[in-house]
Amino acid sequence: MSTGTRTLTGRLGVGSIVFMVVAAAAPLTVIAGTVPLGLAAGNGAAFPTTFALCMAVLLLFAVGFCAMSRHVPNAGAFYSYVARGLGRAPGLGAAFLALVTYTAVQLAVFGYIGAVIDGLVQHWGGPALPWWLWSVVVLGIVGVLGYRHIELSGKVLGVLLVAEVAIVLVFDAVVVARGETLSTAFLQPSQFVSGSLGIAIMFAIASFIGFEATAVFRDEARDPERTIPRATYTALLVIGVFYTLSAWAVVSAWGDDAAVEAAGADPGNMIVTTITTILGPVGGDIAQVLLMTSLFAAILSFHNVLARYWFALGNARSVPAACGRSHPRHGSPHVASLTQSGIALILLAVFALAGMDPVAQVFAWMAGTATLGVLALMALTCAAVLVFFRRDRPDTRPWNTLIAPALGLAGLLACLWLTVSNFPTLIGGSPALAAGIGAVLVLAFAVGALWSRKPATAPVAA
Template structure:
């Protein structure tokens, strides 16, 4: 059965510039949360006093990757992000495999973010008032607020996220300046003796984790002004902003603790998770530390909203071409917000979180490590597949720009596949849990890949027009496509 899609009710709307997209991406990265959680882990379990060097290396790897990404982004504008890149470079079957991995990764990440925001909100609220509140009540409240924001359109979300991002970055910069003024930054953090060692691989892995979310720049291309120029610029800006902030801030942390003692000090605070708050209390004082605790909640909500926007656009893109139910592509006419996909995505996340709540499980020991860890791994795998697709695409076209379409992206690809291998090998540590069930979660990604293969076979044989539309739907700038919805 073939149906024509009313493009007036399925078109995304937005007027995002480079700054707006960077705000959306950096909010998903959640700099304050990253430094409080990921940087602490990296120093304790990774390269210790040499952690700034690992963040610098990861910045270079992703900048090299983004060279090829930028060239592809100039050709494709699609809410499916890396899924569209993989279709273009490796074909429709590989594209659907990547899409299923992305759907699993992002949706699990949001479910984990629902638990994280609720848990820390309850903890901070109790620290200020002495009143104990259920974490799941906070989670539901943040989900409702985020859902309302998404209905108002992506431009509104970008403004909210921009404010949250500025506040959390300001407090980190204040801490960096305070440490610089009182103790200075230790140059020995860059010496090979500081970062070279058996745990260097873990240090690189944690550094890579801190960048997760930068790849979402492409997801907002259809809602951007002049996407062929905006998306590449936003990608470079996002990676540089994350990298510079992470390098400077971790350098400040290890300098404050002493490069040689940083790992031991971080290990002492690992269980309580208060390493950064301890440093803040010492260098900024208790008042600004309390402000930092509040901003942590703001950061977590911003990450929830931004990650939800990313996950929603994969559902929307799959619905638009008919691979998923076509209703997922419906948008709110006034704002262009993909309201059906948004509601569906949040419904999944809430159901998952409430199942853990009903079971009486501690979210920070179960829900958060399980689903955030799996989401992290899924996104890393998707990035690694996408960079291969970019290289293959330009080689097939015999593109003469060897440096920007092969050499530099290939170096970035090697780095990403190394991070992918490290993530699989150290998934339990990355997820923060030694539970064997959590350790087995990476197997869900091969299952998702198999599901992608099954969907590809079913679509090709039972809905050939949809199969053909997977290619035709790639570049959405000025494009109106009638798609067929399969499997009614």
């Protein structure tokens, strides 16, 4: 039996890849979910500035990440970078950690979208059905798109992303045009450090999950050495500016004190209420529908990322080799895509049988897990960049290979420490649950590192 082709094909440009990773960040979902939490539990009306701070830290990370991208010809992203810089064992540990991390964030969004669709159906007079039923329907659609050529997913994500960003930008423009209570809290250092800055940073950094996945699409990029760095910087800047501007507009729509009060009173409905007030009932209804499509876009984006992790590991023979096969017609990682769909279906079944709440438990716990995992992966990648350029010296530019990565590592470690310190708050659970989730992530890394001792028939990184 033929093993089939083991390469991916595509001609994705900067725009297509940016759509992929910005959709994964789910901009409207962040504005609807994270901003109220940051206002209420973080540093109040100055929370928009926290997005800008986190963007600066991640831009430092991106400098080294992009400098190393031309020397890592694999599509494994974190996995390939860590393996190239720190060795096979940490690399495979990072790969297994990435699988758990991105699966967690995908499951978080599956829970959220199930609840959102159920609410919309009942709002329009439909029957009340279990949240997981809607999640399984979404899983089926995502599975079909993930099986097909990557450019089909890119087109779908492009349309959905433009729609969700457009309504928020219209809202922003109307708030600015009214100019009644434009907030200045973001300019005041005393406001920025008020409240709980640590919790604010934790919520803000979690909102950027997904931008770093640009390197996963390397094999399907038109000109990887140029496309991947440009897409990384573009995605990060677009996300950061959008979050900062839109969070400021939300605060301005209410006024500083009233915004914090509204966020604390009803964080779940604050954004829809705000958009309805500014744009009218039709705008509010559209926002609710676009929140659903925003979640769908995020699920599809993370599915594509996960499929390419499985594909890279299959080619390295670190998981069954069949995962490294590509479809002869679609040029997609079809076996890897089906594998991820199957895993998601099994875990959704476990959550459903356990009677877990889709938002308070599935979303909160899984999103918290993903935040912790991604921060650990980015810190490992920064360390790998520093070691790689000091050891092999293919590039000797101080800013790109030493200063920016070192500053990025320091910033990421600070964010990681804040996240660990406030982890029970992030997941909305107990310290025991937080410890259990942390143990799962550590175990995933350890299993991957130990698995690396198994003889491989293909190299981890070329």
